[in-house]
Amino acid sequence: MGEGMDFSYGEDLEAIRQTAREVAEREVAPFAAAFDREERFPEAPMRRFAELGFLGMLIPEEHGGMNLGNLALAVVLEEINRACASTGVTLSVHNSLLGSPIVRFGNEEQKRRYLPRVASGEILGAYALTEPNAGSDAGAMRTRAERRGDRFVLNGTKIWITSGDRAGLVVVYAKTDPAAPRGKGISAFLVEPSFRGFRAGKKESKTGIRGSSTVELLFEDCEVPEANLLGTLHEGFKIAMDTLDGGRIGIGAQAVGIGRACLEASIKYAKERVQFGQPIANFQAIQFKVADMGTELDAARLLVHRAAWLRDRGARCTREAAMAKSFASRACNRAADEAVQIHGGAGYTTEFPVERYLRDARITEIYEGVTDIQRIVIARALLQ
Ligand code: CAA
Numbered sequence: 020m021g022e023g024m025d026f027s028y029g030e031d032l033e034a035i036r037q038t039a040r041e042v043a044e045r046e047v048a049p050f051a052a053a054f055d056r057e058e059r060f061p062e063a064p065m066r067r068f069a070e071l072g073f074l075g076m077l078i079p080e081e082h083g084g085m086n087l088g089n090l091a092l093a094v095v096l097e098e099i100n101r102a103c104a105s106t107g108v109t110l111s112v113h114n115s116l117l118g119s120p121i122v123r124f125g126n127e128e129q130k131r132r133y134l135p136r137v138a139s140g141e142i143l144g145a146y147a148l149t150e151p152n153a154g155s156d157a158g159a160m161r162t163r164a165e166r167r168g169d170r171f172v173l174n175g176t177k178i179w180i181t182s183g184d185r186a187g188l189v190v191v192y193a194k195t196d197p198a199a200p201r202g203k204g205i206s207a208f209l210v211e212p213s214f215r216g217f218r219a220g221k222k223e224s225k226t227g228i229r230g231s232s233t234v235e236l237l238f239e240d241c242e243v244p245e246a247n248l249l250g251t252l253h254e255g256f257k258i259a260m261d262t263l264d265g266g267r268i269g270i271g272a273q274a275v276g277i278g279r280a281c282l283e284a285s286i287k288y289a290k291e292r293v294q295f296g297q298p299i300a301n302f303q304a305i306q307f308k309v310a311d312m313g314t315e316l317d318a319a320r321l322l323v324h325r326a327a328w329l330r331d332r333g334a335r336c337t338r339e340a341a342m343a344k345s346f347a348s349r350a351c352n353r354a355a356d357e358a359v360q361i362h363g364g365a366g367y368t369t370e371f372p373v374e375r376y377l378r379d380a381r382i383t384e385i386y387e388g389v390t391d392i393q394r395i396v397i398a399r400a401l402l403q
Contacts, residue, residue: 032094039095042067043102051103054230055375060185061106061230068110075138077119083135089265089327093272100276104379105230107276111269112181117144120190120262124250129209133188142187147177147236148259155392158202158256162238164193169245171208173238183234184219192255207255209247216241227378264340265330266387271323271343274351274383278316281358281376285309288362305361312354319347338400345393348383355380
């Protein structure tokens with residue numbers, strides 16, 4: 020018989036998980052409610068992550084990163100999101116949507132110039148794909164990039180960009196061949212906020228993940244040196260999609276983390292809350308909810324880890340990442356809904372964290388591709 024499957028973490032992964040858990044509990048969780056209430060960016064946690072190497076998890080060591088891979092990143096993200104989803108998404112976007120595409124598609128010069136600063140946290144990352152008329156239909160973008168001599172001139176508007184006003188580098192997608200059909204003739208650019216014609220606009224006030232910053236980005240004759248074209252000209256949509264394969268694993272891990280927080284808070288409350296003369300955990304109505312939450316979250320974690328494992332082996336994981344994200348985000352929302360129900364009236368107040376979990380959970384079914392887009396991606400792969 021060959022080597023069997025191994026569901027244990029192994030020493031290295033367990034050590035990373037332990038570190039992430041300790042930092043999350045001591046340095047993130049105590050501030051999560053305030054980040055949410057005050058729409059405050061998680062600056063201190065992000066600085067701490069830089070010290071721990073969590074900002075360069077997908078970056079090779081020769082470029083200043085830890086090269087720990089997507090599985091380790093998923094494990095870290097679950098722990099951080101269990102404490103604070105605003106902090107979690109900021110960390111996820113930085114690693115998966117900015118660091119990763121430079122590693123996968125950048126040339127040597129770009130890697131040398133940017134990756135050490137991304138890994139050290141000097142540069143925070145953002146990813147600008149969505150536009151007012153191109154959300155789920157990302158290929159319908161209208162932002163233009165016109166070549167003028169040794170530079171490209173960008174014009175257009177991107178919206179809902181995580182960390183857009185905080186970023187030191189943004190991967191921006193723009194149409195370089197306006198005559199090409201949707202999804203074609205698009206290129207990716209590494210844009211620094213100091214480039215002329217770049218401006219962060221309106222900041223969104225959101226239902227959840229309120230500590231993360233979500234802004235509009237405006238490009239008004241924004242001048243980008245030719246050297247900052249990422250990957251091949253006109254092939255940017257594939258970079259956007261490949262990047263999202265990784266990002267969706269991160270959001271799946273986020274969903275598992277929020278879901279776990281819901282489950283743990285529910286168990287604690289159900290053991291303490293006495294009604295009809297006994298802790299409500301004694302009632303099957305509560306036990307069944309807890310059983311389903313636990314089962315679904317374990318299944319979600321396995322899907323997330325499978326997709327991460329595939330990506331770490333260099334395999335295409337489009338279908339698996341979409342499955343992980345769609346399943347985990349729905350399991351997370353069911354867990355958040357049940358957590359509030361188990362808490363009853365208490366769950367509907369800010370005295371308990373589950374009302375925040377419910378608000379935070381909601382976005383996992385929306386960003387990096389809404390659930391129905393994930394189902395389209397999965398169905399296409401299955402029916403191919
Ligand atoms: N990897 C590599 N290439 C890929 C790919 C992948 N995962 N997926 C598609 N491609 C390629 C295809 O092979 C195709 O190439 P060819 O033309 O050479 O065959 C090309 O890309 C176009 O693909 P499709 O034909 O599938 O394009 P489509 O327009 O029909 O569908 C979609 C694409 C799946 C609907 C896509 O638009 C999509 O994922 N939409 C959702 C957008 C999204 O997720 N937005 C998230 C915003 S980012 C965000 O939320 C970040 C944040 O701040 C938190």
